[in-house]
Amino acid sequence: MDTTKIVGEKIKSLRESQTITIEELAQRSGLAIEQIGRIENNIDIPSLAPLIKIARVLGVRLGTFLDDQEETGPVLCRKQEAKETISFSNNAIHSRRHMEYHSLSSSKADRHMEPFMIDVAPTKDSDFILSSHEGEEFIMVMEGTMEISYGKNTYILEEGDSIYYDSIVPHHVHAFEGQAAKILAVIYTPV
Known part of the structure; x- marks a missing residue:
């Protein structure tokens, strides 16, 4: 699909x-x-x-x-069930996509958080456009190294490191030096 x-x-x-x-x-x-x-x-x-x-x-x-069905109780997502993905672009000038999102809660009704396991593809792009939106984000690096551009600062996160930030500040999330990585991301957006 x-x-x-x-x-x-x-x-x-x-x-x-x-x-x-x-x-x-x-x-x-x-x-x-x-x-x-x-x-x-x-x-x-x-x-x-x-x-x-x-x-x-x-x-x-x-x-x-992303929802196909709605569950009002708890939603379990087994490792083998998080295979279906959706791709988003990365706001790079020359790239159409660089992240594959595996939803960990797609059937949970009325949720306020969006947890994803994200495969970050290697890329040669380095010309990223920062973006902002209401809400908050939490990212934990599961594999590889990530670079987070946040306002005027840049943070390098290695495996096991995490960051929590207000997403109203212009930001961009990408793999450090174009290498592949995997992250757990939880995105909160008020309705």
Whole structure:
């Protein structure tokens, strides 16, 4: 299943069900009409920041774009069950994607946190665009080394290191020196 296509389809369906035009969504989210059209039509793989802005306008959780079913009780995610992925771009100038997200809670209803195991692909890109959105993020490096650009600071995190930050500050998360890595990330976005 190509979960990347599900995101665009769900955004379009939610927007249309609320009788919000693409122009209104663009204006209220601060995104370009063309960008939203490309996301809805599965032409572009969005980064998390525009998805969070779209979710806020539509009044839904970020996870709504990933959900297939809803469980009100606890949700277990066994190691072998976290195989299905969704890819997001990394806001690099020349790259379409660099992170594969494995949702650890996709069936949990009414959640406020989005936990992911993320495979960070090696990349030669070094020209990253920082982005911001409401909420908070927690990242723990499981394998490899990560570089976190946060405001005017840069942090290098090695295996076992973690960082917790306010995501309203412009930031970018990428593998250090373009090497592959794996991280646990928990993203909180207020609805």
